[in-house]
Amino acid sequence: MANKWQAAYEIIRYTKYVTAYYESETDTLWLKNKSTRTLMCINETPIENIHVEGITESIFSNKNSLDTIAGFNVKRVKIYYLNSAKGKRTFKSKKLRVTHYGIENIGEIILSPFYKIDTKYKKQKQNDWYKRRVLSGNPLEMYMIKSTPMTSVLIMINTLIFLMNLFYIHIKDSMHFTNQLGLTHFDVVQGEYYRLISSAFIHANVEHFLFNIFALYILGKFVESIYSHVHILITYIVTALLANVVSLTFITDSLSLGASGAVYGLLGVLVIFMLINRKINTKLIVQIALTFIVISVISSFFSNVNHYAHVGGLIYGLMLGVLFQAKRIDWKISLPVLVLLLATPIILWSVVLKHDSYQPVDEVGLKYLNEKQYDKALETVNETFQYNKETSTTYYILAKLYDISGDFEKAKENYNKSFELDPENELALKYKLYELRKANDYDSMKKLIDNIDRDHIYDDELRAIEEDMRSKGY
Structure with missing residues (x-):
């Protein structure tokens, strides 16, 4: 059997209602829903024992006070009487609609399926616990109550x-x-x-x-x-x-x-x-x-x-x-x-x-390669191939790993594959220039270097090669 404060707490938690006003002298609690221009009052006295006509007349005559309490022009007032026989009585004036509801439990007000699930597992708290949260003036705490x-x-x-x-x-x-x-x-x-x-x-x-x-x-x-x-x-x-x-x-x-x-x-x-x-x-x-x-x-x-x-x-x-x-x-x-x-x-x-794209897994592989963590570098290469995301840099890393292991034929094959995929890849280009320099093929080196944007060379070794060629008149 729910009391007024528990009912108010659950209504605030599972609906758009929030606390509007509490009159301690009469122990009257008002909740409000701005989107529907509605005020709600929860009463623990059964509806059978209430003179609803007198309450309604008082509400009609105090319409301006209710607007002040709510902070908006109130269109509807709903009064729920807990632990009552089911019933409904509605009264209308030119400016206001007042409805009295007799309800057996607050599940008749809260239609959210999450409330029905929640009540199966939630233990009932002390009355003061609900009251403190309903009357909290802290907006952060009020929104924390809400079911989301x-x-x-x-x-x-x-x-x-x-x-x-x-x-x-x-x-x-x-x-x-x-x-x-x-x-x-x-x-x-x-x-x-x-x-x-x-x-x-x-x-x-x-x-x-x-x-x-x-x-x-x-x-x-x-x-x-x-x-x-x-x-x-x-x-x-x-x-x-x-x-x-x-x-x-x-x-x-x-x-x-x-x-x-x-x-x-x-x-x-x-x-x-x-x-x-x-x-x-x-x-x-x-x-x-x-x-x-x-x-x-x-x-x-x-x-x-x-x-x-x-x-x-x-x-x-x-x-x-x-x-x-x-x-x-x-x-x-x-x-x-x-x-x-x-x-x-x-x-x-x-x-x-x-923008130019860079495969981030390649960057990880290069990092492992430079740190001489060759097993991890190989893992990143294998993962790249596994998902068909290999790039020119992937083949360069694989070539370096073959080079380090002593398999120079495989290394050369992958260096060349790296250069074929992207001749502008600085790592692959650097290797190609080294190979041409070993063969004293400076004319071919010059052709490759002429295609380089000299203002945007990021690899220090490649920049050194380019400067050396320039100093020699190429």
């Missing part, structure tokens, strides 16, 4: 993929899962567009995962409570995708992953909501700011923080926030924002396609 199933689903998907990735890394000693789901310029421009979304659900390590999930939990509950399950899903997917497009515009030679772009997108949506609805107050600003300052400061101690994705997610989150509030914002603002939201990704994508 889509936020929970997103957290569960992130958690499941994170655990699978840990299994591959620590049990199978493989980066397969990371490499298959992470964001890389090379793979996306090759047609693996799913990475623009999949990378937003995979994390590099425990710290990375915990920081993002903590932020997703808080901001997700805010956004889903304020809007809907659909809004948070749209925000997560759209801002993750567009933040990754921004990332690829600037980062072409490494692998990116994590939910941070989407998390900052949720922050952008929330900021616009608070600005438009004048929900900004010092306490709330401090709470949210401290949360992200702590996350940003701690995450800065870890390498490879993708600030481009953070900024991109925030900007597109702000744009979505404006569109979500389109009814309250002048179309002269919302229309240009819509145009920007649609146009900027197209412009950025055209830039992405113009």
Whole structure:
């Protein structure tokens, strides 16, 4: 048998209602739903013992006071009488509709299937526990009460993929899962567009995962409570995708992953909501700011923080926030924002396609090669071939490994394959120039060097060869 405070708590948790006002002298609690312009009162006295006509007349005569309590023009008042025989009586005036409901349990008010599932496993708390949370004036705590199933689903998907990735890394000693789901310029421009979304659900390590999930939990509950399950899903997917497009515009030679772009997108949506609805107050600003300052400061101690994705997610989150509030914002603002939201990704994508691509697994292989970890270098090469993503650099690494092992024929074969695939690859070009210099074929060397953009030579040895040839008059 539910009491008034438990009923109010569950209604706040599973519906759009929030606390409006509590009159301690009469022990009267009002909840409000701004979207439906409704006030709700919960009464523990059975409806059979109530003179509903007298209460209704009092409500009609105090309409202005109810508007003040609610903060909007109240259109409906619903009064629920707990532990009563089922019944309903409705009264209307020109400005207000008042309905009295006799109900046996609060399940008749809360239609969410998640409530019915939750009640099977949840233990009932003390009356004061419910009362403290219902009357809390802290907006952060009020939104934390809300049931947000889509936020929970997103957290569960992130958690499941994170655990699978840990299994591959620590049990199978493989980066397969990371490499298959992470964001890389090379793979996306090759047609693996799913990475623009999949990378937003995979994390590099425990710290990375915990920081993002903590932020997703808080901001997700805010956004889903304020809007809907659909809004948070749209925000997560759209801002993750567009933040990754921004990332690829600037980062072409490494692998990116994590939910941070989407998390900052949720922050952008929330900021616009608070600005438009004048929900900004010092306490709330401090709470949210401290949360992200702590996350940003701690995450800065870890390498490879993708600030481009953070900024991109925030900007597109702000744009979505404006569109979500389109009814309250002048179309002269919302229309240009819509145009920007649609146009900027197209412009950025055209830039992405113009960039040279680098296979990030090759970069890892080169790193192992330079550190003389030849077994690991060979593993990365084999993995690249396994997924048919070999490049000129892959063949160069394989050639170097054959060279080191003493199989010079195989080394030469792969050096030549590397050069054939990409004559502009500095590693392959450098080998080719060494071979020509051994044969004293300086004319052929000159032809190759003439094709080099001398202002954009990054390999020190190749630059030295080019300068030596120039000093000799070639």
